[in-house]
Amino acid sequence: MSNRTTLTFAVMDAPFEDARSTTALRLVDICARRGYNINVFAYEGAVYLPFARQEPHPNAVHGRDVEEEDHPLPREWVAAVIETAAANGGTLDWVNCGLCVDERGAGEAIEVVRRGTPGDFWAMAEASDNSLVIPTR
Amino acid sequence: MTDYLLIESRDPFESNDTGTLCDLAKGLKRQGHGVTLFLVQNGVLPARPCGASAALSDVAQAGVEVLADDFSLGERGIASDRLAEGVRAASLEVVVDQLAAGRKAIWH
Numbered sequence: 001m002s003n004r005t006t007l008t009f010a011v012m013d014a015p016f017e018d019a020r021s022t023t024a025l026r027l028v029d030i031c032a033r034r035g036y037n038i039n040v041f042a043y044e045g046a047v048y049l050p051f052a053r054q055e056p057h058p059n060a061v062h063g064r065d066v067e068e069e070d071h072p073l074p075r076e077w078v079a080a081v082i083e084t085a086a087a088n089g090g091t092l093d094w095v096n097c098g099l100c101v102d103e104r105g106a107g108e109a110i111e112v113v114r115r116g117t118p119g120d121f122w123a124m125a126e127a128s129d130n131s132l133v134i135p136t137r
Numbered sequence: 138m139t140d141y142l143l144i145e146s147r148d149p150f151e152s153n154d155t156g157t158l159c160d161l162a163k164g165l166k167r168q169g170h171g172v173t174l175f176l177v178q179n180g181v182l183p184a185r186p187c188g189a190s191a192a193l194s195d196v197a198q199a200g201v202e203v204l205a206d207d208f209s210l211g212e213r214g215i216a217s218d219r220l221a222e223g224v225r226a227a228s229l230e231v232v233v234d235q236l237a238a239g240r241k242a243i244w245h
Binding site: 005007020023030034036130132133134135137 | 232244
């Protein structure tokens with residue numbers, strides 16, 4: 001283990017559904033800004049957080065086009081925190097649970113995401129200074 | 138002695154098991170452990186002085202550090218300088234500080 005702090009997070013909630021996803025990414029962002037090494041194990045619906053086919057949409061009810069609506073996309077947030085970690089000398093290893101991906105058809109993740117198993121989460125936790133599991137309800 | 142970080146994301150108006158985490162916090166404190174109860178998301182709702190705030194004040198009186206995420210407070214229009222007795226506003230940075238320090242963390 002390097003001297004750099006390493007933290008592991010397990011997330012379970014699908015995007016656009018619960019504040020837990022936002023809080024998880026806020027925590028990851030803080031770690032990234034500090035230059036920590038970060039591991040994220042995405043389980044169940046959370047494998048859709050870095051789904052590459054998320055698209056912004058207009059909002060006809062409010063009369064806004066795509067640009068005006070500026071709909072937030074979790075895949076962009078995930079990519080952004082990975083860039084932030086690298087810019088500050090840290091790393092972010094994002095692992096999507098492979099079985100969760102398959103049963104949801106969520107295989108088209110952004111490039112930096114890798115496929116894994118709960119065994120990866122165990123290995124990440126073993127190699128980390130600490131871990132936080134953010135369970136779904 | 139071990140230090141603990143208990144994170145409460147639920148509110149007592151919707152979830153009737155938030156008292157369990159308060160009981161756990163007090164129990165750990167009684168056994169001599171360092172304990173922080175960090176409120177986030179709807180978990181900050183009872184930090185606004187109301188009938189449900191007594192449980193938080195009770196936890197604080199037991200010696201537990203009770204903190205409420207300032208971002209969650211702001212989202213919900215709760216003034217950080219008018220919180221229930223024993224509750225302080227804090228940045229989410231505290232959670233990362235305590236994780237990095239090796240505190241055992243439980244999310245509820």
